[in-house]
Amino acid sequence: MNAPNRAAGYVPNPQYSQEDWDEVSDNPPLTDEELARARLGTGSMPAEVAAAFTSRAGRLKAGAKRVPISLRIDPDVLETFKATGPGWQTRMHDALAEAARKLKAA
Numbered sequence: 001m002n003a004p005n006r007a008a009g010y011v012p013n014p015q016y017s018q019e020d021w022d023e024v025s026d027n028p029p030l031t032d033e034e035l036a037r038a039r040l041g042t043g044s045m046p047a048e049v050a051a052a053f054t055s056r057a058g059r060l061k062a063g064a065k066r067v068p069i070s071l072r073i074d075p076d077v078l079e080t081f082k083a084t085g086p087g088w089q090t091r092m093h094d095a096l097a098e099a100a101r102k103l104k105a106a
Protein backbone atom coordinates (compact mmCIF):
# COMPACT_ATOMS: atom_id res chain seq x y z
CA MET A 1 0.00 0.00 0.00
CA ASN A 2 1.45 3.38 -1.06
CA ALA A 3 1.42 6.33 1.31
CA PRO A 4 -0.51 9.36 0.03
CA ASN A 5 1.47 12.35 -1.19
CA ARG A 6 2.05 14.77 1.66
CA ALA A 7 3.41 18.29 1.87
CA ALA A 8 7.07 18.72 2.68
CA GLY A 9 7.59 18.84 6.41
CA TYR A 10 4.39 16.90 7.18
CA VAL A 11 4.57 15.12 10.51
CA PRO A 12 1.75 12.70 11.30
CA ASN A 13 -0.05 13.24 14.58
CA PRO A 14 -0.11 9.94 16.47
CA GLN A 15 -3.16 11.15 18.39
CA TYR A 16 -5.38 10.64 15.30
CA SER A 17 -5.95 7.39 13.50
CA GLN A 18 -7.33 6.89 9.99
CA GLU A 19 -10.58 5.80 11.63
CA ASP A 20 -10.76 9.19 13.40
CA TRP A 21 -10.35 11.02 10.07
CA ASP A 22 -12.90 8.76 8.37
CA GLU A 23 -15.40 9.48 11.14
CA VAL A 24 -15.23 13.27 10.74
CA SER A 25 -14.91 13.31 6.94
CA ASP A 26 -18.37 13.70 5.51
CA ASN A 27 -17.25 14.66 2.00
CA PRO A 28 -18.23 11.94 -0.47
CA PRO A 29 -15.98 11.41 -3.48
CA LEU A 30 -16.85 13.58 -6.49
CA THR A 31 -18.83 11.94 -9.26
CA ASP A 32 -17.62 11.95 -12.87
CA GLU A 33 -20.31 14.55 -13.67
CA GLU A 34 -19.13 16.83 -10.83
CA LEU A 35 -15.53 16.48 -11.96
CA ALA A 36 -16.52 17.36 -15.55
CA ARG A 37 -18.26 20.55 -14.34
CA ALA A 38 -15.41 21.61 -12.08
CA ARG A 39 -13.50 24.72 -13.16
CA LEU A 40 -10.17 25.96 -11.92
CA GLY A 41 -9.79 29.41 -10.47
CA THR A 42 -12.46 32.01 -9.93
CA GLY A 43 -14.21 31.71 -13.32
CA SER A 44 -17.25 29.88 -12.01
CA MET A 45 -17.66 31.93 -8.83
CA PRO A 46 -20.04 34.85 -8.35
CA ALA A 47 -18.22 38.13 -9.04
CA GLU A 48 -18.21 39.30 -5.41
CA VAL A 49 -16.76 35.98 -4.22
CA ALA A 50 -14.12 36.00 -6.96
CA ALA A 51 -13.17 39.56 -6.02
CA ALA A 52 -12.57 38.47 -2.43
CA PHE A 53 -10.15 35.79 -3.65
CA THR A 54 -8.28 38.02 -6.08
CA SER A 55 -8.00 41.17 -3.96
CA ARG A 56 -4.96 41.58 -1.80
CA ALA A 57 -5.47 41.95 1.89
CA GLY A 58 -3.80 44.56 4.00
CA ARG A 59 -3.50 48.28 4.10
CA LEU A 60 -3.62 50.25 0.85
CA LYS A 61 -0.30 51.56 -0.35
CA ALA A 62 0.27 55.24 0.18
CA GLY A 63 0.74 57.46 -2.85
CA ALA A 64 4.01 58.89 -1.55
CA LYS A 65 6.35 56.65 0.38
CA ARG A 66 7.51 57.89 3.74
CA VAL A 67 11.20 58.39 4.33
CA PRO A 68 12.86 56.81 7.37
CA ILE A 69 14.91 59.31 9.37
CA SER A 70 16.69 59.61 12.66
CA LEU A 71 15.23 62.35 14.83
CA ARG A 72 16.19 63.49 18.31
CA ILE A 73 13.27 64.68 20.42
CA ASP A 74 12.70 65.27 24.09
CA PRO A 75 11.85 62.11 26.04
CA ASP A 76 8.63 63.63 27.39
CA VAL A 77 7.39 64.31 23.82
CA LEU A 78 8.08 60.70 22.85
CA GLU A 79 6.44 59.32 25.99
CA THR A 80 3.37 61.51 25.44
CA PHE A 81 2.81 60.03 21.99
CA LYS A 82 3.64 56.46 23.08
CA ALA A 83 1.17 56.78 25.96
CA THR A 84 -1.66 57.15 23.43
CA GLY A 85 -1.25 53.48 22.49
CA PRO A 86 -0.83 51.65 19.18
CA GLY A 87 -0.66 53.99 16.21
CA TRP A 88 1.35 56.61 18.06
CA GLN A 89 3.83 56.93 15.18
CA THR A 90 1.01 57.75 12.76
CA ARG A 91 -0.37 60.31 15.20
CA MET A 92 3.09 61.85 15.55
CA HIS A 93 3.34 62.01 11.74
CA ASP A 94 -0.09 63.68 11.56
CA ALA A 95 0.96 66.28 14.14
CA LEU A 96 4.14 67.05 12.20
CA ALA A 97 2.20 67.19 8.92
CA GLU A 98 -0.24 69.71 10.43
CA ALA A 99 2.67 71.82 11.69
CA ALA A 100 4.23 71.68 8.19
CA ARG A 101 0.93 72.87 6.61
CA LYS A 102 0.82 75.80 9.02
CA LEU A 103 4.43 76.71 8.22
CA LYS A 104 3.72 76.62 4.48
CA ALA A 105 0.63 78.81 4.91
CA ALA A 106 2.55 81.43 6.92
